[in-house]
Amino acid sequence: xxxxxxxxxxxxxxxxxxxxxxxxxxxxxxxxxxxxxxxxxxxxxxxxxxxxxxxxxxxxxxxxxxxxxxxxxxxxxxxxxxxxxxxxxxxxxxxxxxxxxxxxxxxxxxxxxxxxxxxxxxxxxxxxxxxxxxxxxxxxxxxxxx
Amino acid sequence: xxxxxxxxxxxxxxxxxxxxxxxxxxxxxxxxxxxxxxxxxxxxxxxxxxxxxxxxxxxxxxxxxxxxxxxxxxxxxxxxxxxxxxxxxxxxxxxxxxxxxxxxxxxxxxxxxxxxxxxxxxxxxxxxxxxxxxxxxxxxxxxxxx
Numbered sequence: 001x002x003x004x005x006x007x008x009x010x011x012x013x014x015x016x017x018x019x020x021x022x023x024x025x026x027x028x029x030x031x032x033x034x035x036x037x038x039x040x041x042x043x044x045x046x047x048x049x050x051x052x053x054x055x056x057x058x059x060x061x062x063x064x065x066x067x068x069x070x071x072x073x074x075x076x077x078x079x080x081x082x083x084x085x086x087x088x089x090x091x092x093x094x095x096x097x098x099x100x101x102x103x104x105x106x107x108x109x110x111x112x113x114x115x116x117x118x119x120x121x122x123x124x125x126x127x128x129x130x131x132x133x134x135x136x137x138x139x140x141x142x143x144x145x146x
Numbered sequence: 147x148x149x150x151x152x153x154x155x156x157x158x159x160x161x162x163x164x165x166x167x168x169x170x171x172x173x174x175x176x177x178x179x180x181x182x183x184x185x186x187x188x189x190x191x192x193x194x195x196x197x198x199x200x201x202x203x204x205x206x207x208x209x210x211x212x213x214x215x216x217x218x219x220x221x222x223x224x225x226x227x228x229x230x231x232x233x234x235x236x237x238x239x240x241x242x243x244x245x246x247x248x249x250x251x252x253x254x255x256x257x258x259x260x261x262x263x264x265x266x267x268x269x270x271x272x273x274x275x276x277x278x279x280x281x282x283x284x285x286x287x288x289x290x291x292x
Contacts, residue, residue: 004225007186007193011218015202021190023178029198032169040153042198042266044167045191047153052175052188056161072157079150085268120188122231126272 043086046124047076050091053120057113058095062105070099078128088128096135103141110134110142189232192270193222196237199266203259204241208251216245224274234274242281249287256280256288 006022015031016038028039040048051074062069073096078088095110114121114132121130134142152168161177162184174185186194197220208215219242224234243252260267260278267276280288 006223008221009197009201019194021186025186040167040171042195045195048165049188049191051155055155075154077152084263085265087265087269117230119231119233123233123273127269
């Protein structure tokens with residue numbers, strides 16, 4: 001077995017919790033659509049996890065490939081099921097990179113993350129169809145694929 | 147189809163990103179184990195999402211049951227696979243409630259979350275064995291089950 005990670009969330013009031021992770025950082029989570037809702041929701045954090053996980057992979061791989069990344073972002077949209085449990089049935093992931101980067105290396109980095117490294121994608125894939133789009137300097141570099 | 151949620155993470159430097167969710171809240175994510183790492187990691191946020199999702203369910207269900215919850219927390223430990231993608235293969239979830247609460251109602255609330263409402267548990271279950279433990283006022287109220 002590999003290592004383990006821990007976190008604890010403590011209820012504050014209403015739907016608000018404060019999470020403290022094993023690494024010692026804290027964040028608030030809440031229902032942002034309730035009156036006074038003051039933070040992202042747990043289901044939003046799933047999207048943040050996915051975008052962050054694959055985003056770190058791509059940044060690290062491009063760095064190893066000595067590609068000069070200037071700016072980079074990952075956008076994720078998740079469509080939820082109507083019925084409980086309201087899982088994400090579809091996840092649309094858009095990678096946007098800027099810089100003097102070889103498009104084929106950018107694609108390769110995204111594929112390595114999606115196919116091999118990104119633990120969050122791997123965990124969500126049984127439930128969610130994950131669509132990927134990649135843009136470099138504002139232009140698409142790969143058609144949408146499953 | 148139900149509604150959809152969106153988020154965007156922007157690369158800041160090294161492994162650090164800033165996420166902005168569709169509800170308008172922002173948070174930093176990072177690799178906390180790197181030099182200067184300044185926030186929770188994407189894989190830690192998966193645990194936060196799970197704990198928060200089921201935590202909100204339990205609080206809301208106990209509230210409907212008119213159970214006077216005084217204090218409440220959810221702890222999650224995730225054990226990761228050795229090989230990439232390093233998914234969580236086991237998730238140990240501990241619910242801790244305090245207050246003058248009917249233990250059977252607390253169990254029922256946890257079961258309703260795990261079995262029906264919690265979207266995050268449902269998405270992780272194909273990959274991760276989820277073990278549950280419930281404590282009320284410091285005493286276990288249910289043996290570990292699958």
